[in-house]
Amino acid sequence: MYKRETEGWFKHYDFILLDMLCLQIAFFLAYVISGHGTAPYSNDLYRNVAIVIELADLVILYSFNTMKRVLKRGHYREVIVTLEHTLILAATISAYLFISHEGGNYSRSAYGFMMLIYLLLTYVTRELWKSVLRKLRIDPDRGSRSLLIITTSDVADEVLTNIRENNYAGYHLAGLAVLDRNLTGVTMDGIPVVAGEDDVAEYVCQAWIDEVLIVPSAASPYPEDVIRKLEETGVTIHMNLLKVGCTTGKKRFVEKIGTYTVLTTTMNYASAGQLFLKRLADIVGGLLGCVLTGIIFIFVAPMIYTQSPGPIFFAQERVGKNGKRFKMYKFRSMYLDAEAKKAELMKDNKLGDGKMFKLDFDPRVIGNKILPDGTKKTGVGDFIRRTSLDEFPQFFNVLKGDMSIVGTRPPLVGEVSLYELHHRSRLAIKPGITGMWQVSGRSDITDFEEVVDLDRKYINEWNLELDIKILFKTVAVVLKKDGSM
Numbered sequence: 478m479y480k481r482e483t484e485g486w487f488k489h490y491d492f493i494l495l496d497m498l499c500l501q502i503a504f505f506l507a508y509v510i511s512g513h514g515t516a517p518y519s520n521d522l523y524r525n526v527a528i529v530i531e532l533a534d535l536v537i538l539y540s541f542n543t544m545k546r547v548l549k550r551g552h553y554r555e556v557i558v559t560l561e562h563t564l565i566l567a568a569t570i571s572a573y574l575f576i577s578h579e580g581g582n583y584s585r586s587a588y589g590f591m592m593l594i595y596l597l598l599t600y601v602t603r604e605l606w607k608s609v610l611r612k613l614r615i616d617p618d619r620g621s622r623s624l625l626i627i628t629t630s631d632v633a634d635e636v637l638t639n640i641r642e643n644n645y646a647g648y649h650l651a652g653l654a655v656l657d658r659n660l661t662g663v664t665m666d667g668i669p670v671v672a673g674e675d676d677v678a679e680y681v682c683q684a685w686i687d688e689v690l691i692v693p694s695a696a697s698p699y700p701e702d703v704i705r706k707l708e709e710t711g712v713t714i715h716m717n718l719l720k721v722g723c724t725t726g727k728k729r730f731v732e733k734i735g736t737y738t739v740l741t742t743t744m745n746y747a748s749a750g751q752l753f754l755k756r757l758a759d760i761v762g763g764l765l766g767c768v769l770t771g772i773i774f775i776f777v778a779p780m781i782y783t784q785s786p787g788p789i790f791f792a793q794e795r796v797g798k799n800g801k802r803f804k805m806y807k808f809r810s811m812y813l814d815a816e817a818k819k820a821e822l823m824k825d826n827k828l829g830d831g832k833m834f835k836l837d838f839d840p841r842v843i844g845n846k847i848l849p850d851g852t853k854k855t856g857v858g859d860f861i862r863r864t865s866l867d868e869f870p871q872f873f874n875v876l877k878g879d880m881s882i883v884g885t886r887p888p889l890v891g892e893v894s895l896y897e898l899h900h901r902s903r904l905a906i907k908p909g910i911t912g913m914w915q916v917s918g919r920s921d922i923t924d925f926e927e928v929v930d931l932d933r934k935y936i937n938e939w940n941l942e943l944d945i946k947i948l949f950k951t952v953a954v955v956l957k958k959d960g961s962m
Contacts, residue, residue: 489544490749493535495606496543499599500534500566501527507590522579523587526570533569537562548607559600567592610647622687623799624648626668627677627703629657632694637666640690643735651686656693656700678706682901685800688713690734708742711902711936712799715739744905744936754941759875762882766872773869777808780857785843787813790870795887798907803879805887806870810858815841833892833925865955871910883944884909885932900925903932906939916950 504527508517517523538544543562550558570588574580628636633653640650652671655661660670672680681689689712693699699716707714718731718738728743747755778789791809794802818841819834826834839845844856861867874880880887887908913935914928935943 489547492544492547492603492606493538495602496538496599497531497534499602500530500595503591503595503598504530506594507587508584510590511584511587513584513587522582526573526583529573530566530570533573534566537565537569541565547603548610552604555600555603559596559603563592563596563599566595622648623651623685625651625654625671625677625681625684625686625689627654627656627689627691627693627700629694629697630655630660631657631696632692633665636690636692637668639735639737648688648734651684652680654680656703657697674700674703677703678710678898681707681710681712682800682896682898686712687799688715690715690737690739692717692737706898709898709902711744711899711905711933713741713743715741744902744933745939747939751941755881755944756878758944759878759881763872763876766869766882767876770869770872773808773866777857777861777866781809781843781861784857785809785812794890795908796890796893796904797879797887798904800893800904802890803874803887805880806873808861808867808870810843810862810867811839811841812843833888833928868910875910879908881907881909883911883947885912885935886914900929902936903929906936911947911951913947916947916954 504523505517508523509515518527541562543558547555571580574583624640626633626636626640633655637650637653640648650668652669653665654672654674654677655670656674659673661673663670671684680686689707691699691704691714704714704716715732715734715737716739718740728746730741730746732739732741774789781789787809789809791807791811792804793807795805797803822836822839822841823834825836838847838853840847842855842862843858844854845859846854846856848854871880875882884907885903888904893904912932914931917931935947
């Protein structure tokens with residue numbers, strides 16, 4: 478899912494929160510340095526000022542647009558902006574003390590030290606935070622989004638220069654795809670040409686690109702067939718608005734990448750606020766889930782070890798959002814040689830094309846046996862799968878950020894290698910412990926295309942209310958023991 482940048486004055490909420498924190502630290506240190514003790518909030522006058530300065534700071538940040546272009550400001554310009562903001566804030570606090578007739582009771586040294594410390598502290602904090610953000614956005618291993626540029630040979634250098642000099646969104650340039658010439662393998666200004674018009678969609682799937690930017694030259698038409706294929710993959714597409722025609726994307730809106738005004742097409746998008754709330758819910762749910770996992774471990778671990786000596790937890794490499802791999806954890810419900818036996822059982826797979834694997838009765842599950850009279854016997858492995866107890870260690874993945882509580886189920890690496898273009902779209906969002914597929918039939922669904930349709934439906938219609946509905950349905954499904962998750 479595409480994270481749409483917050484617009485307006487709250488766009489740089491991180492800088493605003495840091496600024497307000499610096500102001501409160503300055504207030505406290507000034508009180509201590511002035512020799513009044515270490516408890517300013519126990520004094521009614523100082524406690525009121527502590528509240529007023531935060532409200533005043535917020536109003537000034539908004540009214541004077543202090544954070545406008547904060548990421549683009551140089552050191553000297555930052556000094557000027559910070560000084561102007563501090564002076565306005567100082568005047569506002571002076572006015573408050575005068576109107577409230579408390580000016581004579583408030584320590585002048587505490588007031589002076591507060592403004593001086595705030596000026597220095599907030600400037601240093603802004604510069605350090607900008608440095609941190611630049612490092613995070615430049616280093617692809619630190620969470621920056623990968624961007625593939627699709628262009629024509631005559632403007633490729635110009636587009637590369639533009640994006641590099643105006644890369645405020647923090648993209649990692651993953652490569653170039655040149656439409657009008659076969660330049661695959663060539664390096665242009667340090668960026669490799671990785672694909673051409675015929676194979677760019679396949680490359681996006683193989684390299685797991687987060688977003689693509691399409692900027693052909695003025696004389697070249699938009700590659701409609703390429704765009705159609707890219708839309709099938711679920712990747713976010715940005716098209717230079719000066720040339721864009723009719724597109725069929727689910728969600729479309731205008732924004733800027735570098736100096737290009739682009740029309741962005743994506744399956745769905747979420748604001749920073751929505752994603753913050755979803756992540757907050759994941760953290761709270763993840764902490765609670767980890768506690769429950771510890772309790773369940775006390776009872777489940779001896780049962781597993783008794784019937785199949787070995788590790789209690791099972792870690793398996795899965796494919797997450799936009800192809801990023803991670804280790805997913807479960808309570809071990811299968812014998813230690815389960816992976817080795819999978820190939821010989823593939824003929825009995827209910828989802829026969831290999832993109833998913835499901836058996837009616839899996840002999841690899843701990844305790845599962847077929848007796849001489851043909852009776853099927855189950856054990857602890859079947860129990861923890863039917864009750865979904867085996868899934869609880871995944872709350873650790875949720876806490877780490879690899880997964881969400883609600884999402885699409887993460888596939889195996891081998892399964893993804895068999896995906897067609899439109900199958901890739903189910904990985905456009907962070908995977909989850911539960912999701913729309915799990916509450917819409919779970920084990921009864923045997924058509925992989927139906928699974929993909931349900932995952933695409935979830936992504937296209939996602940909102941916080943939908944997550945809540947799925948969570949309630951999940952509880953009902955688990956209580957009815959309607960198959961494994």
